[in-house]
Amino acid sequence: MSNSKLSAKENRMILDHLNLAKALSAKFTNLPYEDRFQEACLGLMKASHSYKSDKEVSFGAYAKIVIMNQLKQYYKREKIRFWFIVQGDQFEEDRNENRILKSTCDYNYIELIEDLKKYFGDFKVKILIEIINGKTQQDCSQIFGISQSSVSRIIKRMRQTLKEELK
Numbered sequence: 001m002s003n004s005k006l007s008a009k010e011n012r013m014i015l016d017h018l019n020l021a022k023a024l025s026a027k028f029t030n031l032p033y034e035d036r037f038q039e040a041c042l043g044l045m046k047a048s049h050s051y052k053s054d055k056e057v058s059f060g061a062y063a064k065i066v067i068m069n070q071l072k073q074y075y076k077r078e079k080i081r082f083w084f085i086v087q088g089d090q091f092e093e094d095r096n097e098n099r100i101l102k103s104t105c106d107y108n109y110i111e112l113i114e115d116l117k118k119y120f121g122d123f124k125v126k127i128l129i130e131i132i133n134g135k136t137q138q139d140c141s142q143i144f145g146i147s148q149s150s151v152s153r154i155i156k157r158m159r160q161t162l163k164e165e166l167k
Contacts, residue, residue, distance in 0.1 A: 006045065006048065006049065010045075010048040010049060011048075013047075013048040013051070013059055013063075014041075014044050014045060014048050017044055017059070017060060017063050018041075018044070020044070020060060020063060020064060020067065021037065021040035021041050021043070021044045021067055022037060022040070024040050024064065024067045024068060024071060025037045025039070025040035025067075025071065027071070028071055028074075028075050031074070031075060031078055035074070035078075036071065036074070039070050039071055039074040040067050040070065040071055042070055043063075043066045043067035043068075043069065043070030043071065044063055044066070044067055046066050046070065047059070047062055047063035047065075047066035047067065048063070050066070051063070073134045073136075074134075076131075076134075077132055077133065077134055113125060113129070116128070120158060120161075123144070124154055124158060126144070127140050127144060127151060127154055127155070128155070128158060130143060131155060137151040137152050137155070
């Protein structure tokens, strides 16, 4: 979405469908309401900006899909971020007997990234950072010049490794 202002038509669509954003944001109850509603409104803005009225789909149906995708991406980012930060004190020693993470929850994001790079390597951590920041696996495949299935396998293996380490 560009930084340009929304048109009067886009503003009207947004105002007419705020209840849709409110209802859809209520589905993700384990995240703060204000954040969920803000993400839903962002999705609604994206929908109003990209909607083509010449299509056979109503704006409400189109907006629902865009809002849900926005909320799912937000949930995914927050879930991963929360998991890495809060679970940080449960990491075990790696194969070289070096600490992967300090046993504290106030773990610095930069330190976390550096430790993950030591454990998984720069390339895999760069992919993980893009995923955390809301990129899709397809986006990552284009950024890094690999297939989407390769991105999926990398993320899956990283997840499995971390789950094993947290046991």
